[in-house]
Amino acid sequence: MTQIFQKLIFAELKIAGVDLPRILNRLSDEEYRLERIYYIDELEIKLLTYYKDLPKITTLVNKMGGEVKIIGNPYFIDVFQRLKNHVILLFTALTMLFLFAFLPTRVLFLSVSGNKSVSSSEIIALSNRQGLYPGAKRKNVRSEQIKNVLINQYPTIKWAGVNTRGAEATILIEENIIHAAAGQAYPCDIVSSSDGVIQRIEVKEGTVYCREGDMVKSGDVLISGKQDVAFCTLSKEAAGEVYAFTLKNVSVISPKTECLITANRRVKHRLSLRYQNFRIKLPFSSGIPDTFCGRISEDYCLVLPGGFRLPFFLQIDSYIPYIYANSTVDESDAERILLNSARTYILDSMVAGIIKTENTQFSGNDLYYRMDGLFHCCEMIGRTKAHEIGDVYGKNN
Amino acid sequence: MDYGNSDLRRRINREKTILELTGNSRLLVENHLGIQCYGSSVIRIRTDFGLLLITGDEMCFEFMSKYRLLIQGKISEIRVLCGE
Numbered sequence: 001m002t003q004i005f006q007k008l009i010f011a012e013l014k015i016a017g018v019d020l021p022r023i024l025n026r027l028s029d030e031e032y033r034l035e036r037i038y039y040i041d042e043l044e045i046k047l048l049t050y051y052k053d054l055p056k057i058t059t060l061v062n063k064m065g066g067e068v069k070i071i072g073n074p075y076f077i078d079v080f081q082r083l084k085n086h087v088i089l090l091f092t093a094l095t096m097l098f099l100f101a102f103l104p105t106r107v108l109f110l111s112v113s114g115n116k117s118v119s120s121s122e123i124i125a126l127s128n129r130q131g132l133y134p135g136a137k138r139k140n141v142r143s144e145q146i147k148n149v150l151i152n153q154y155p156t157i158k159w160a161g162v163n164t165r166g167a168e169a170t171i172l173i174e175e176n177i178i179h180a181a182a183g184q185a186y187p188c189d190i191v192s193s194s195d196g197v198i199q200r201i202e203v204k205e206g207t208v209y210c211r212e213g214d215m216v217k218s219g220d221v222l223i224s225g226k227q228d229v230a231f232c233t234l235s236k237e238a239a240g241e242v243y244a245f246t247l248k249n250v251s252v253i254s255p256k257t258e259c260l261i262t263a264n265r266r267v268k269h270r271l272s273l274r275y276q277n278f279r280i281k282l283p284f285s286s287g288i289p290d291t292f293c294g295r296i297s298e299d300y301c302l303v304l305p306g307g308f309r310l311p312f313f314l315q316i317d318s319y320i321p322y323i324y325a326n327s328t329v330d331e332s333d334a335e336r337i338l339l340n341s342a343r344t345y346i347l348d349s350m351v352a353g354i355i356k357t358e359n360t361q362f363s364g365n366d367l368y369y370r371m372d373g374l375f376h377c378c379e380m381i382g383r384t385k386a387h388e389i390g391d392v393y394g395k396n397n
Numbered sequence: 398m399d400y401g402n403s404d405l406r407r408r409i410n411r412e413k414t415i416l417e418l419t420g421n422s423r424l425l426v427e428n429h430l431g432i433q434c435y436g437s438s439v440i441r442i443r444t445d446f447g448l449l450l451i452t453g454d455e456m457c458f459e460f461m462s463k464y465r466l467l468i469q470g471k472i473s474e475i476r477v478l479c480g481e
Binding site: 047 | 431432433434435436437456457458459460461462463
């Protein structure tokens with residue numbers, strides 16, 4: 001560190017003279033800083049002194065009949081003296097220095113972000129007229145003024161701002177229609193679960209995006225949890241309920257023949273011995289029963305007199321054999337069953353609601369009966385989300 | 398080496414020359430009266446008590462001012478020549 005410091009402010013001299021001790025004594029008496037005084041020969045010495053004292057020392061030494069020769073300049077003077085021989089390098093360095101000093105104060109590049117409805121070229125053209133153009137001074141850029149002009153010119157722009165970083169200026173645009181145009185639903189929004197015409201809206205929290213009588217599609221935002229406040233957007237969980245008239249088209253099919261299972265009241269038993277996972281068949285009524293329906297298995301541990309338990313179990317399978325028979329379904333019965341199935345399906349598919357009217361068409365052929373129905377319902381298509389632990393943005397992981 | 402206290406020392410000791418030798422490589426002479434002869438092997442310094450003859454090898458003045466003189470090198474002999 002000391003050496004670097006010395007390089008920056010000290011100059012290296014060679015003093016030649018007949019009476020060098022006298023010269024040194026005189027210089028020290030004058031209180032010049034003298035360091036590293038090296039003996040070269042009887043007539044010459046080498047030393048370091050302050051660069052600023054050099055003219056005075058030279059004059060003094062010359063008066064005393066000596067001679068001063070500078071053999072090393074301070075570092076920065078050396079650098080400049082060397083650069084004098086490299087004009088191109090010096091020019092490049094000076095140009096770079098100028099550019100580094102000049103560039104950060106100017107705007108050279110313009111970009112626009114966040115715009116959807118208004119083109120970037122229009123925004124840039126308008127900003128140019130307000131003093132934001134390539135080459136403009138950064139300190140002269142008035143973000144507030146540009147914002148006001150943009151908002152007045154384009155009603156769709158809600159907020160604008162200019163962010164300068166280095167030589168680049170970015171015009172940030174926030175538009176009113178982004179949310180609706182993109183149809184993007186956020187986790188805080190209430191969205192429609194099916195297509196329909198809005199019948200009733202009950203809002204507790206959030207911004208309503210629809211009115212009674214509006215037609216909405218599945219996935220449309222009904223109540224938004226986002227609220228625009230001056231320069232930022234607040235997100236809050238939307239709360240409310242939306243009811244709508246919906247139309248559901250259902251087709252139900254039932255086979256014409258059905259299998260009737262009739263229980264035989266006689267209970268049968270099968271006995272077997274079991275050792276761990278191995279089954280030992282017994283001579284009578286042993287083995288696994290054919291059926292699985294209505295089968296009851298019971299294990300009895302075999303215990304010797306005195307309470308010693310054997311590792312064998314007596315397994316008793318009790319079951320009721322069924323009688324299977326095919327029969328043809330009545331047309332009236334089939335219609336009733338299909339209608340009930342369709343209604344059950346529709347009601348189950350709703351969050352909450354009722355079937356207002358229904359228009360069904362019953363048909364049949366040799367194999368099956370078919371019912372096509374058009375059901376007019378009034379159902380809840382949007383409601384406050386009930387989150388659970390582990391939910392990520394309303395979706396259960 | 399503390400140069401800051403040397404002025405104070407000089408006043409206390411009333412201009413008496415002080416020699417401070419560190420090993421055989423550094424010699425600090427305070428309140429000297431000037432150099433008489435200078436070479437890499439022999440240095441003569443005037444003091445209030447006479448002439449100081451320093452013999453050695455590769456000697457140089459690390460620092461020199463009106464009151465202080467710091468000699469650095471391989472010092473082999475220091476002699477005081479009184480009355481000269």
